[in-house]
Amino acid sequence: MAKLILSFENTVLKTIPLDKERITIGRRPDNDIQIDNLAVSGLHAVITTIVNDSVIEDHQSTNGTIVNGQTVQKHMLQHNDVIELGKHKLRFLSDAPAYQDYAKTVVIRKPGTAEATVRAADVPTVLPPAAPAAPAAAPAAPAAAHAPVREATLQVLSGAAVGRVLELNKSLTTIGKAGVQVVAFTRRPVGYFVAQVEGEQPALFNGEPLGEHPRQLNDQDTVEIAGTKMRFVYK
Amino acid sequence: MLTDALRMVSLSDTGMVRDLNEDSVALRPELGVAVLADGMGGYNAGEVASGMAVSTIADGLVQDWNSEALLTLDHNAAIRLSQSVLQTQIKAANAAIHAAAQNDAQCEGMGTTLVACLFYDNFLTVGHLGDSRLYRLRGEIFEQITRDHSMLQEQIDAGMISKENAHLSNNRNLITRALGVVPEEEAEMHSYEVRADDLFLICSDGLHGMIDEAQIADTLTMLRANLNMAAQQLVQAANDAGGKDNVSVILVRVMKSFAAMR
Numbered sequence: 001m002a003k004l005i006l007s008f009e010n011t012v013l014k015t016i017p018l019d020k021e022r023i024t025i026g027r028r029p030d031n032d033i034q035i036d037n038l039a040v041s042g043l044h045a046v047i048t049t050i051v052n053d054s055v056i057e058d059h060q061s062t063n064g065t066i067v068n069g070q071t072v073q074k075h076m077l078q079h080n081d082v083i084e085l086g087k088h089k090l091r092f093l094s095d096a097p098a099y100q101d102y103a104k105t106v107v108i109r110k111p112g113t114a115e116a117t118v119r120a121a122d123v124p125t126v127l128p129p130a131a132p133a134a135p136a137a138a139p140a141a142p143a144a145a146h147a148p149v150r151e152a153t154l155q156v157l158s159g160a161a162v163g164r165v166l167e168l169n170k171s172l173t174t175i176g177k178a179g180v181q182v183v184a185f186t187r188r189p190v191g192y193f194v195a196q197v198e199g200e201q202p203a204l205f206n207g208e209p210l211g212e213h214p215r216q217l218n219d220q221d222t223v224e225i226a227g228t229k230m231r232f233v234y235k
Numbered sequence: 236m237l238t239d240a241l242r243m244v245s246l247s248d249t250g251m252v253r254d255l256n257e258d259s260v261a262l263r264p265e266l267g268v269a270v271l272a273d274g275m276g277g278y279n280a281g282e283v284a285s286g287m288a289v290s291t292i293a294d295g296l297v298q299d300w301n302s303e304a305l306l307t308l309d310h311n312a313a314i315r316l317s318q319s320v321l322q323t324q325i326k327a328a329n330a331a332i333h334a335a336a337q338n339d340a341q342c343e344g345m346g347t348t349l350v351a352c353l354f355y356d357n358f359l360t361v362g363h364l365g366d367s368r369l370y371r372l373r374g375e376i377f378e379q380i381t382r383d384h385s386m387l388q389e390q391i392d393a394g395m396i397s398k399e400n401a402h403l404s405n406n407r408n409l410i411t412r413a414l415g416v417v418p419e420e421e422a423e424m425h426s427y428e429v430r431a432d433d434l435f436l437i438c439s440d441g442l443h444g445m446i447d448e449a450q451i452a453d454t455l456t457m458l459r460a461n462l463n464m465a466a467q468q469l470v471q472a473a474n475d476a477g478g479k480d481n482v483s484v485i486l487v488r489v490m491k492s493f494a495a496m497r
Contacts, residue, residue: 048395050406051405052405053395053396053404055396076396076400078403094405103408104281104408105273105275105348105409105440106409106410107411107416108409171450171472172450172453172454172468173457174457184457184464184468188471190475197460197464212461212463
């Protein structure tokens with residue numbers, strides 16, 4: 001269960017579990033989290049929790065609700081977010097498992113009452129994700145995948161547009177004439193690739209026919225599309 | 236001939252994280268049928284559930300969707316019949332999956348999402364359950380046609396989260412309706428008119444959960460002339476973004492009108 005750590009001027013006052021769908025925060029004693037400070041409005045903000053999501057919403061408070069230094073109207077709380085109300089702070093600690101991203105789909109009943117509980121009988125028996133080590137190992141791939149891609153361009157070597165430089169800054173760029181000859185350049189974490197999308201006549205890759213199977217581009221490779229020659233160049 | 240008017244391809248990939256591919260797809264292009272299912276359950280039950288869903292529904296339609304009987308029906312009557320015939324197959328698939336789950340401890344509680352499409356007489360009837368989706372690219376407009384049966388969609392509908400912030404949600408894997416988990420279930424069913432040049436995408440959440448719709452739309456727009464390449468590019472993009480789930484796509488391009496010959 002997610003929870004909040006309430007503190008005032010760096011002193012931790014208490015831990016509050018988010019055990020209800022709706023948790024009110026304010027100066028009045030009838031709030032779930034009462035903060036007895038004039039900077040806090042009678043009813044200042046509300047945190048609504050639906051299963052693994054908690055959203056904080058300001059309730060027209062006088063001094064506003066601030067999350068991580070920014071005033072917010074409505075904000076989906078992420079692990080370690082800090083909510084400021086006057087001089088009090090609430091740190092949000094999520095309990096969504098680290099492998100949440102890898103969690104398999106489950107069927108959940110629509111909430112009949114205010115609480116959206118997942119009834120064990122209704123949930124397919126789901127094994128933990130493929131070996132607990134997997135989430136630790138898997139991020140290595142995405143981390144490498146998100147390493148910055150080297151910038152590259154196409155320099156037009158012939159034809160009417162000779163001298164023009166085209167930036168390959170999108171994940172997919174198509175060049176050519178629809179219905180005649182079209183070539184696709186893909187920009188992926190592992191490099192740039194080129195393939196022929198359509199056209200009876202083959203486009204050329206370093207002078208050889210380019211097929212539908214993507215070919216990896218190396219610095220200075222040439223591509224000829226509908227008679228126009230281009231050079232692939234890393235910036 | 237439907238196979239002249241509709242070009243269909245499918246591609247299903249385990250992704251970069253999962254051990255098993257529990258998505259299933261089935262095409263019957265001669266009948267205008269395309270079915271996709273994303274299964275869930277312990278062990279390999281997801282694979283069992285999704286496989287049962289697509290084969291029961293596709294084979295059932297081959298049996299029951301009789302084009303000769305259809306020739307006597309007008310356009311609206313054909314639409315009504317398509318919904319009833321498709322729903323019958325879906326209910327049968329639900330019963331079969333649910334029964335199998337009761338009989339095999341390893342399959343307990345198994346279920347699957349579903350998107351089942353039937354193209355006929357310039358219309359499309361689609362039945363769906365869960366968060367696998369049908370999208371349509373028409374001209375420059377790319378639109379999600381089915382509405383997810385998921386906790387996240389309910390939160391969006393309730394104004395709790397904006398669609399733009401949906402990727403921040405931790406409830407992404409919670410669906411509210413599925414095939415096979417309760418004794419009787421039927422799909423949400425709609426029919427839409429179809430035009431020449433429409434391009435339809437059916438996909439599991441392994442696609443739309445990994446790459447944004449703008450990138451999907453651009454890919455389909457730029458590669459529509461080569462459906463196989465478009466499908467490969469979508470799957471590759473999902474895997475490059477992390478490939479956290481099985482990813483499956485079906486693409487259907489409408490090359491020309493397919494009005495029924497009455």
